[in-house]
Amino acid sequence: MSKTALITGASSGFGAACARAFADQGWKLVLAARRREALEQLKEELGGDSRVFCITLDVRDREAVSAAFASLPAQFADIDLLLNNAGLALGLGPAHQASLDDWETMVDTNIKGVMYCTRAILPGMVARNRGHVINIGSVAGSWPYPGGNVYGASKAFVQQFSRNLRADLLGTAVRVTNIEPGMAETEFSKVRFKGEDEKAHRVYAGTEPLQGEDIAEIVAWVASVPQRVNINSVEVMSVCQAWGPLAVHRG
Ligand code: NDP
Ligand code: 8X3
Numbered sequence: 001m002s003k004t005a006l007i008t009g010a011s012s013g014f015g016a017a018c019a020r021a022f023a024d025q026g027w028k029l030v031l032a033a034r035r036r037e038a039l040e041q042l043k044e045e046l047g048g049d050s051r052v053f054c055i056t057l058d059v060r061d062r063e064a065v066s067a068a069f070a071s072l073p074a075q076f077a078d079i080d081l082l083l084n085n086a087g088l089a090l091g092l093g094p095a096h097q098a099s100l101d102d103w104e105t106m107v108d109t110n111i112k113g114v115m116y117c118t119r120a121i122l123p124g125m126v127a128r129n130r131g132h133v134i135n136i137g138s139v140a141g142s143w144p145y146p147g148g149n150v151y152g153a154s155k156a157f158v159q160q161f162s163r164n165l166r167a168d169l170l171g172t173a174v175r176v177t178n179i180e181p182g183m184a185e186t187e188f189s190k191v192r193f194k195g196e197d198e199k200a201h202r203v204y205a206g207t208e209p210l211q212g213e214d215i216a217e218i219v220a221w222v223a224s225v226p227q228r229v230n231i232n233s234v235e236v237m238s239v240c241q242a243w244g245p246l247a248v249h250r251g
Contacts, residue, residue, distance in 0.1 A: 002026050003027050004030065005022045005029055006030040006082050007019055007029065007083040008033070008084055008117055009136075010039060010042065011031075011033035011042070012186060013188060014184070015033065015083070017212030018085065018219050019031055020046065020216065021216035021220040023046040025224075027081075028051055028053075028075070030052075030054075031052060032054075033086065034058050036054065059114075060105075060108040062116050065116040065117055077124075079131065080125075080132065081132045082134070083134045083219065084113075084114045084134070087154075089106065089191070090106055090151075090192060091192065092147035094149075103149075110158065111154050114161065115161075121133070130173055132177070133162075134176075135158050135161070136158075137158040137179060138180055138182075139181065139182045141156040142156070158178060159180070159233070163176075173227060177234070178233045178234075179218060179219060180234065180236065181215055181236050181237075182241045183209045183237070184212065185204050186212055210236065214236070222234065
């Protein structure tokens with residue numbers, strides 16, 4: 001019997017690439033995001049109604065998340081894998097100039113959205129004693145950088161939430177993994193710079209960043225290892241990226 005993966009943020013980037021990777025392996029898919037048209041296109045590409053169910057969903061909406069996940073059609077209702085991928089960065093300015101609205105949007109999406117989706121799906125996984133929650137964190141959750149302020153802090157939440165979930169789930173067969181990618185070329189920078197394409201392109205200029213397919217390959221691998229194995233986290237960067245020295249200001 002084919003398994004079912006629920007992917008948030010499936011309308012572009014990592015989420016869409018992961019949907020393609022799981023579809024290739026015969027999984028059924030529940031795809032969620034705000035942009036319905038992109039989800040419908042992906043559904044057609046990946047096998048139509050019998051293989052894919054689309055939900056137009058804003059993960060910040062607690063009631064909408066619980067209502068949508070509680071009313072999945074029977075053939076998609078038993079979720080084997082939840083990929084908490086929906087997320088975003090907004091802005092790259094210093095904290096004292098950043099927009100509080102942007103900060104709230106990141107907290108509501110990257111933190112609360114992950115909480116709402118996980119809390120809605122987890123009871124079924126525990127009851128079936130089967131399932132895997134894969135969260136998309138970031139290197140920004142471990143390594144600070146100027147302008148990372150609330151974005152990085154939100155991904156630090158995802159990292160520790162992932163570990164704490166696994167602590168709670170000890171004794172069950174439900175697995176939890178945090179994937180922590182570095183710079184990857186998706187719509188991420190276009191969103192971060194609010195549609196300023198020039199700024200977004202500059203992020204990747206002269207580099208060979210990670211691609212959505214690279215993350216999808218890792219996510220599919222993490223899901224495919226023997227059931228006794230829980231991969232706690234995977235930190236992954238392009239070879240064009242590495243850490244720098246600690247900064248020192250000299251007056
Ligand atoms: P994209 O912008 O390409 O994809 C983000 C996805 O999240 C879209 O499908 C978007 O769909 C969805 N999304 C955003 N806000 C909401 C919301 N409120 N409700 C539902 N869906 C939402 O970027 P990536 O693929 O790069 O990002 C995916 C994840 O990877 C994010 O969590 C990001 O923080 C993380 N990440 C990205 C890195 C990178 O360098 N690209 C590196 C490390 C982590 P829609 O707009 O249709 O709602
Ligand atoms: C996205 C990677 O380095 O832009 O999470 O924060 S980074």
